[in-house]
Amino acid sequence: MLDxxxxxxxxxxxxxxxxxxxxxxxxxxxGVPEFLGTLRxxxxxxxxxLQSRFDLVIAASENDDLHLFDAPIVLVPHGIGxxxxxxxxxxxxxxxxxxxxxxxxxxxxxxxxSHAEQRAHLRDAGPEAAAxxxxxxxxxxxxxxxxxxxxxxxxxALGAPDHKLVVVAxxxxxxxxxxxxxxxPLRLVSELEYDGYRCCAVLHPGITAAHSPWQVDAWLSEARxxxxxxxxxxxGWQAALxxxxxxxxxxGSLALYAAAVDRPVLLIGDGGETMVPGSPIEALAxxxxxxxxxxxxxxxxDLAIHRHSPGDHAAVVKQAVGAAGLSAGLLRxxxxxxxxxxxxxxxxxxxxxxxxxxxxxxxATFVVGAEEDGPAIRIVRFPSTGRxxxxxxxxxxxxxxxxxLRQLSGAAIVYCRVEEQDRFxxxxxxxxxxxxxxAVAAATVDRNTxxxxxxxxxxxELTMASASLDPLIAASLAYLGRLSPTEVINVGDxxxxxxxx
Numbered sequence: 001m002l003d004x005x006x007x008x009x010x011x012x013x014x015x016x017x018x019x020x021x022x023x024x025x026x027x028x029x030x031g032v033p034e035f036l037g038t039l040r041x042x043x044x045x046x047x048x049x050l051q052s053r054f055d056l057v058i059a060a061s062e063n064d065d066l067h068l069f070d071a072p073i074v075l076v077p078h079g080i081g082x083x084x085x086x087x088x089x090x091x092x093x094x095x096x097x098x099x100x101x102x103x104x105x106x107x108x109x110x111x112x113x114s115h116a117e118q119r120a121h122l123r124d125a126g127p128e129a130a131a132x133x134x135x136x137x138x139x140x141x142x143x144x145x146x147x148x149x150x151x152x153x154x155x156x157a158l159g160a161p162d163h164k165l166v167v168v169a170x171x172x173x174x175x176x177x178x179x180x181x182x183x184x185p186l187r188l189v190s191e192l193e194y195d196g197y198r199c200c201a202v203l204h205p206g207i208t209a210a211h212s213p214w215q216v217d218a219w220l221s222e223a224r225x226x227x228x229x230x231x232x233x234x235x236g237w238q239a240a241l242x243x244x245x246x247x248x249x250x251x252g253s254l255a256l257y258a259a260a261v262d263r264p265v266l267l268i269g270d271g272g273e274t275m276v277p278g279s280p281i282e283a284l285a286x287x288x289x290x291x292x293x294x295x296x297x298x299x300x301x302d303l304a305i306h307r308h309s310p311g312d313h314a315a316v317v318k319q320a321v322g323a324a325g326l327s328a329g330l331l332r333x334x335x336x337x338x339x340x341x342x343x344x345x346x347x348x349x350x351x352x353x354x355x356x357x358x359x360x361x362x363x364a365t366f367v368v369g370a371e372e373d374g375p376a377i378r379i380v381r382f383p384s385t386g387r388x389x390x391x392x393x394x395x396x397x398x399x400x401x402x403x404x405l406r407q408l409s410g411a412a413i414v415y416c417r418v419e420e421q422d423r424f425x426x427x428x429x430x431x432x433x434x435x436x437x438x439a440v441a442a443a444t445v446d447r448n449t450x451x452x453x454x455x456x457x458x459x460x461e462l463t464m465a466s467a468s469l470d471p472l473i474a475a476s477l478a479y480l481g482r483l484s485p486t487e488v489i490n491v492g493d494x495x496x497x498x499x500x501x
Contacts, residue, residue: 007139007350020036021065028206030210031208059074073108081115081279092124112331115321139328141321142327147352157355159358165197165198165244169248170201187293190383191387201229202236217230238353239356241258246305251269264304268293289304332348365383365397367381379491384396414435450462462474
């Protein structure tokens, strides 16, 4: 809806208002008033809207009583095309004939299709409704593509400027990704090396609507504490898909939208009985590898990234979206025609999505491994989640306040982040007094510097040649006693030089 409104929202001849049926028992209605509040838009009570005259109504579902509105109605799909049946039926979602036709008349003045082949499904709902169909492409697809040049900015906002970004996308229901493999987000942050990967989750709003944001936050709390970023369902998923190195998805719309921005995709499940035969999502499933949740995740993700070639999904996306890139120019004239207004002279286009403001998810405790690698030291880090890691030179690095007491009591290194170096001597002395089993106190002060104090009272400044890695990783050199003037560590396949002073 917001993608479509971006075509007309700045027209000073128009007043846009929102309405919803507060009396509806639909589960997905939860959260709607809160979201509209964040928009700071005008919201008209449902009863008042039904009693008023509007020049246009735009709806993304035929399941409301649209026939009661006094206005021409534009009905648009609320996913990428018409891919699914309603649960326990053979009615294509978005094309319910009992809703499209009321009292012998077609309710919508226009039914927007993203592809011409969808007209056949609409004919099944009734030839009268099919006569109102207009192929206008997919506004969401085109706006997503309009931000493809912002991928690096999106990636940085999601905490992965130089990391592989793994995005978990789940639709709603028992057959969804979270419904079938609920521990997958936690397993990802547990198994993937922290300095090589970042993970974020994109959840269908139906999940929080059905279970409450509080409950979903609680279910994902361990994964969040281990670095998982969970995007709010109302915004940010477009940036995540665009920035992703790999998308793990079920058979929801985001799998196809990930294909639309040409990202490697791994699927979970089989689509169930709701998948429309011959649909683009079925075609994507036929050519896309499945994630085996019982096997190690990292090798499967790396293989999907390695095997992906640009354009792998082009045929499927072409099957899902007709007139790709032309939706703004096809749809806007119809909106103005129905409003009986001359269209603006400016070219119709979709603005790219803004770079999301995502709260960083700091890891409280790392499990660190360190071993000789020629003249260098190879260091690997994983968030501490209870998963067993068999590592040489294994030790814990815990934050002074975010970690639990149990983690701190077993930590070899206790750390914090300080703004002023002058605080470090007194802070580090107190930390080693408070935690007698710790060997090192460490504090990061900027993007590439870490201060350390060892148990014998010596203090060092460790400066990394690269600012793209967390400087805290250098603190493990102090634990290992490797503090010559110049040290080299290997992180993944990257050698990094560290100056010790």
